[in-house]
Amino acid sequence: MNLWKPTLALATLFEAVTVFLRFGLGLEATRDTAATVGRLTFGVRIHHGMVGLALLLVSAAVKGETWKNRLIVLGGALAISDLVHHFAVLWAATGSPQFDLWYPR
Numbered sequence: 001m002n003l004w005k006p007t008l009a010l011a012t013l014f015e016a017v018t019v020f021l022r023f024g025l026g027l028e029a030t031r032d033t034a035a036t037v038g039r040l041t042f043g044v045r046i047h048h049g050m051v052g053l054a055l056l057l058v059s060a061a062v063k064g065e066t067w068k069n070r071l072i073v074l075g076g077a078l079a080i081s082d083l084v085h086h087f088a089v090l091w092a093a094t095g096s097p098q099f100d101l102w103y104p105r
Helices: 004-024 048-059 065-094
Strands: none
Touching (some): 004 065
């Protein structure tokens, strides 16, 4: 089954939401989640692309084709959206990809 179309469609949706949160509402994940999520992750900045890569790895171990395909589409969409957000959208809009691996102290 060709999974590219649903993956790219979902990635586009995720990126649209991410752009709205960042530029429409003025939220910045590194700044606005440091006191909450940052404490839970011991200062490690978890990007949605990292969650996507984890889902892609999990999909390799799933036997059922339906769930495997769902995990591939979701994981791929999250990874693509994060890459586009940091290395195309943010870099073009702010001059920096702002791909922080750690929350600021």
